Each structure stands twice: as C-alpha cells, then as structure tokens.
Amino acid sequence: MEEVTLKTILQALKEHSEHIDSRFDRLETRMDDLESRMGNLESRMDSLESRMDNLESRMNGLEKEMYFLRTDMEKCFSQQEEK
Secondary structure, eight states: OHHHHHHHHHHHHHHHHHHHHHHHHHHHHHHHHHHHHHHHHHHHHHHHHHHHHHHHHHHHHHHHHHHHHHHHHHHHHHHHHHO
C-alpha cells in the first residue's frame, strides 16, 4: 500500500514538474520574441532619430537661405527706393 502511494505521489510530482517545465519553455519563447521586438523597435527609433536630425539640418539650411533671400530682397528694395 505504501509503495503504491509513494509511486502515485512521485508520478504526480513528475507530471507537475513537466507541466511547469512546459510553461517555462513557453515563457522563455515569449521573452525571446519580446526581446527581438524590442531590438527592432530600438533600431526603428535610431532610424527615426537620424531622420529627425536630417530634417533639423535641412530646416536650418532653409532658414539660412530664407535669411539671405530676405536680406537680398531688402537690399534690392532699398536700392529701388533710392532711385
């Protein structure tokens, strides 16, 4: 009787252990997927940051061009007014 009870307990522990191992395997897979997605997100954020830097640089260039254009136009208008 005791031997049967002991075997039953051991079998239950084995099944429980296998169930827990299975859940940990699924959790590890999900964590790997999440880590991969986070890496992709980081890469996309770096790309976006680079694009924003390029846009900022282009806007600064445009701002300088507008300043020079305005300055040139003011010179032209003041020369016109002097005539």
